[in-house]
Amino acid sequence: MSSSYGPPEMMAVAMARLIRDGELVFVGVNSPLPLVAVSLARRLHAPSSTLLSIGGGINPTPNKLGPATSNARLSVGSASVFDNVDFYGLVARGGVDTTFLGLAQVDERARVNSSFIGERQRPAVRFPGGGGAAAILPLSRRVILWRASHSPRIFVKEVPFVTSAGNIDRIVTPLCIFRKEKGQLVLDSLHPYVTRERLVESTGFAIKNLDGAPLTPPPTEGELAELMRVDPEGVRRVEFPARELSAA
């Protein structure tokens, strides 16, 4: 792979490309990569998209991005304060085009578990919870999931608990992009630095369209240059364990 980009850059660029011009895009809590991606898209192909930030802002213009996306500082420059109650109303009325959401586990039927594994009262593993995902996945016109990690414990054959399910369009990972087709995850593209063998080893279910999927176009010089301007401090890397930053 090129020395000029790694998984954080590939993911940020891939997520940015999924944003369409003119859309209203929501970025929630705990979402550094989506924040970078939307900021990037708005400076590239989607200048007329609208960023709705959980920090309370509409198209804010903060001096710098930061890892905690619920931070009110990230909403500086917004002409209004858009609070959580307003957001959930808007998405419920069909007013949100695209939402980015994280996940703890997802299965081949595109069902997400961000809640727990094991007994509810004394779970073997407690996850953070899905936030608003259970409501948002059926309500946002389109949802893009991402996770800065890709392993058979994350991409599982069947989740033990369904926190959320719905209008998933794509899932972006350090290794690939999945799309949802007829209720199933299908490989959409493989990042240029990933072998099909590695993807298979890293995924807990049989991958559909493994051989047919193209490579994700690598970030262009222009995309990378703009990414450095949008995110000079490397917020895009905060979700990655140090080893994964170097191992890509």
Added chain:
Amino acid sequence: MSSSYGPPEMMAVAMARLIRDGELVFVGVNSPLPLVAVSLARRLHAPSSTLLSIGGGINPTPNKLGPATSNARLSVGSASVFDNVDFYGLVARGGVDTTFLGLAQVDERARVNSSFIGERQRPAVRFPGGGGAAAILPLSRRVILWRASHSPRIFVKEVPFVTSAGNIDRIVTPLCIFRKEKGQLVLDSLHPYVTRERLVESTGFAIKNLDGAPLTPPPTEGELAELMRVDPEGVRRVEFPARELSAA
């Protein structure tokens, strides 16, 4: 009757006396007399009562009162803007002690019609509507009704439509005060300048406790003096037809 007061002064003072210190009292739209009454009570025996004004204020301190109680000007001096949605939430949660409400008609069972007479689709008489009364009467701990007019068409045996019913405590008119007892209106007191005969003629149902009811204590010098300070421009009179002001 004394030359120093008439029905507007008697009503304003009688309504003020019904307010208890420490209460949270709501004054809605179209309510000049209640606005005067609460302002008066807060300067007399109920300095710790809280006025919640539909104009959006809590204990506002306007330079002068005015006839349109929905006017935002009447909320000047309030430290917050308390909007209609906030008010209906508060009353529904049991947070309002006393509410003043107007009426078009009321019957001997204390049921209020402020909607219409006749066929709904083409009524013989269209009234303004009850505002929030249908919700407020069962929810406010106590409701004081008032009407600056008293006739057999207003105080009827049975209303043709029940706009609202509920926690009515008193009804104050230019002639008397009714209270509600076991679901029936009962004469509480007769204003000093009114004969029992005149009250009977002016009321469309047989008056309970007609002979037993005392006279309303006339406004004291102190009450009248304070009333003039609270309402130097005579907002208390705006609801009265000119003839009733002089006829009392």
Added chain:
Amino acid sequence: MNKQLALEDAARLIRDGQVITIGGTLCQRVPAAFVREIARQGVRDLELVKPSPGYDIDLLAAAGCVRRIRSGIVSLEQPYGMAPNFRRAVEEGRLEVIENACPTIMASLQAASFGVPFQPVAGLEGSDIPKVSGFGKVADPFTGKEVYVVPAIRPDWAIIHVNEADVRGNARIYGSPVWDRLMSRAAQRCILTTEKILPTEHFAAQPELTIIPEVFVEAVVLARGGAWPTSSYPEYDVDDDGMWNYLERLRAPEGLARYLEESKSHDRSGIEVAA
């Protein structure tokens, strides 16, 4: 995105048969210039959903623009009293009233704003309103207790008069917003008339004061004095002469047409002085 339109153009967004809600209350901060323009354009068969209409429904009833109204109270308040043209239209069977309480309209708008089909409401015991207006009753699945519910009503438009807006549609209201915050969330889209158009930086400097954010807004109309003869706090109070003149004018045959003609240049002058 610049959403500023002339009053006439913005009023053309309102089409026959639509459901509208109108900001302000009674004779306070009513988007009166816009209401008059709807009347001038002869829009028909509107349904007005508003807890407490006043000048707006009185004029629209006189002009025959509205077929049905859902409201809690209709009044011009003291010292003007009841809305006479509204009353006449209802008593003559030209305007249907779906009887509500202010908070049941509020609840219908809340349901719309939350994207749910109905909303429970507190109170109403003993009232005939639920029966004649078709409210439902639902047993609370958690306690079994019955509660009244009203259907979601999502107006096509919320028409709101504000003190300050930018051309994108961010807006401030000083004093009570009455129901306007909710209306702006319940309607499909908002049309703002505004006393002033100011740069976006003005709103960004204190975004907590922006009660209507740009994402809900379709059009912004500069309408200085646009609430006249109703009030726009703190700029101006109810115009007493203006109210009596309105009531007087409409008593005469052809009085409405004359009134609309006389107020036309006032109403349409805003756009010419836009920044």
Added chain:
Amino acid sequence: MNKQLALEDAARLIRDGQVITIGGTLCQRVPAAFVREIARQGVRDLELVKPSPGYDIDLLAAAGCVRRIRSGIVSLEQPYGMAPNFRRAVEEGRLEVIENACPTIMASLQAASFGVPFQPVAGLEGSDIPKVSGFGKVADPFTGKEVYVVPAIRPDWAIIHVNEADVRGNARIYGSPVWDRLMSRAAQRCILTTEKILPTEHFAAQPELTIIPEVFVEAVVLARGGAWPTSSYPEYDVDDDGMWNYLERLRAPEGLARYLEESKSHDRSGIEVAA
């Protein structure tokens, strides 16, 4: 009425077994000094209702103050990741989670604020949450369409950190109020901790900025730096050293006691400088 109390006295209002909601989100504008004082006083068996807790539930879980939580997401956000003491308490069976989505908590608080027993919520199709958390399903009486409903939850207390308050309890929040406006209306009463206590005239000068009016408030605590180590925009950001120190301290046995002791004078200093 002067409602100002010292932190210790205000915290004594919280009694064992009560239901509380706490303002802010994750590591933003959490009333952290108050949360630590609850832990110092050893309150037990609380139920926390909050869409997105973070530092608050992590510390309260470590201190064993909370028996049950209803939440949508629990996190310290990046770069601190998941709340480790919360996670441990749940995995050890010491803390029950009633699984929710943020907007289902919102809806439960809305129902409480509207005085109705339940609230319909949009979405949730395909989720196991309604089943495990006992949500209901109700047929819309107007369309027959089924919709999920959640019960009203009325916390005994909303504990909210604000930027500015007066001693009566009028308060401003700069930046997003997150859920705090709703919380202040849903709870029986509010306790405010505030960066500054200012005269009532300050609030009356621009009452539209007052997000919590005095009538909802029981106590006001002057707590400069009271959100630390979480942020209080615009005064201070998340304290990175403070967060890592917190996480580090609580890894050791007796770490919590030491942490609470070390932060005590910081937390209780506010009252001494009160106006």
